[in-house]
Amino acid sequence: KNILIVPGDGIGQEVTEVGKSVLVKIAEKFGHEFSYDEALMGHVAIEATGNPLPDETLEKMRNSDAILFGAVGHPKYDNDPTAKVRPEQGLLKMRKELGLYANLRPIKLFDELLSASSIKPEILKGSDILFFRELTGDIYFGEKGRKNDNNTAYDIAEYSRYEVERIGRKAFEAARTRGKRLMSVDKANVLETSRLWREVIQALAPEYPDVTVEHQFVDSAAMLLIKDPRRFDVVVTANLFGDILTDEASQIAGSMGMLASASVGDSTGVYEPIHGSAHDITGKGIANPLASVLSAALLLDISFGLKEESDAIIAAVDKLLKDGFRTKDISDASTPAHLLLNTQSAG
């Protein structure tokens, strides 16, 4: 099995190194042969080649069995809305070129971190959500531009029946293996893309009679996530709504530093933390590497079918937390200094 490591920018580099070291240990322990290659993407790729997703990287991605990914981005571009070349273009191009239409984001709460969240423990306890965010359509990929002498900007959101159906099926199937409840989130009272979305999900429902389907408007879903997170089991939603809701839902898990995601579709899969490049903490050694470690676990489970190996990683994270070890983002005043980890020692 051939694993491509793409650390990207900022803390992406720090945490992915830890994620990779866990894959190396698992291979040793369970007697697997994984081979590793590495490639550039994002700001570091722009600096080196002028291109946020160089052809060489894309080629290596296509030839990989799975990709462990870090993060891309740089404040330089955020502060310059007129920049023509941007790290995120590489990310979006990768998703489109590799056909990664389904982004899975499990929001799993480690018991030890119940109190790390800003939400009350009694509201959180027992929450376990799996998001399916559509990843290759919507307003991310439609035509966009300027008109009227650069004075008007536009972005086109678009969905086809086929695109909604394939992510819808993945979500229904996952719901079957879990709590058998699916929430589809849209804004069908305003958007035509959402009305198509709702039509398609409604049409699929009879094929999955064992799954209870609920439709929520995105504004209401954003509110319910905080008010009553246990109401959620599997959630399926469009690209933009998924972007917003999954970041919001990260607060259920106490920190973004704990959350992994899998992007899958037609061929290889990409596994990455949901956090970004976080240049404000880069180089300080305080980034929480557990999202990358849990991304490695997702990789083994979903792309390689190695459930036992994946569970071993999750159990190790659980033990680490039970033993009281914390990175800064999940620690508090009561954490003793000798249990406060830096990025490397956590690995």
Next chain:
Amino acid sequence: KNILIVPGDGIGQEVTEVGKSVLVKIAEKFGHEFSYDEALMGHVAIEATGNPLPDETLEKMRNSDAILFGAVGHPKYDNDPTAKVRPEQGLLKMRKELGLYANLRPIKLFDELLSASSIKPEILKGSDILFFRELTGDIYFGEKGRKNDNNTAYDIAEYSRYEVERIGRKAFEAARTRGKRLMSVDKANVLETSRLWREVIQALAPEYPDVTVEHQFVDSAAMLLIKDPRRFDVVVTANLFGDILTDEASQIAGSMGMLASASVGDSTGVYEPIHGSAHDITGKGIANPLASVLSAALLLDISFGLKEESDAIIAAVDKLLKDGFRTKDISDASTPAHLLLNTQSAG
């Protein structure tokens, strides 16, 4: 002064009656002459006339000095994504026709309700946020439709420099009178409309040197609202992002039943709860009327400049809560039955 009452659908009818009764009492007490008229909108207007915003209603709106509004919507349309006539069309048409481009949503925490939220009191305490949501542009009002034999749906998001500038100025000016911090929320790493948005806000900033400006991506803002609500003072954002973030932020105030909003622009202003028609609790007498009461307070303050009268209403709400009275949404197991209000008695 001429006030138009538009109760709309569901609990809109129940709570607006209470909001109106408060206006009547204030007029009595402070010696003002308000005249009232009433008009249909939403599902009830469709039933009566086939049109969610009848011409007669629009005409009355144009001739009013301010409008006290309830809510529109009905599950019937939500479950039928193919319905051609929908209550929300009336709402959107009203916003556009009356030029209500600025939607103000103050998220104010009543001390007594600190514990009603699912967020920890120590995280919430002292939060005080004022949202400026743009209300007549974005993906709400661009062209939308189907193509490819009805198999593809699209929605166009659009913003002009002028539209961003006028809401931006309102937000900067409000920030001046408060904590002097403005957060502008966009998705400039993906959307062209957001890049224009950010350009315009950046260009306005030097005119307000006393205000500190921060730009956040919408996914990050959705996360920060829960993690650290005190970081927010004034927020300015586009129509769709504002819809999502303000509903989410309602959880800071404990319940949507406590939050009022003002939509203002070129002429008359519309004052309404941020909650919807809530058909699931309609007719039970358990709707919290305080959002409508606080909408009446906003109306007096913003449209009529009657600050003392407005403050008297807010003080009365505060006293009601301090005396222990609660509607169901903000009560808990410890609320004694004789303090549990129904919609009418709360008024």
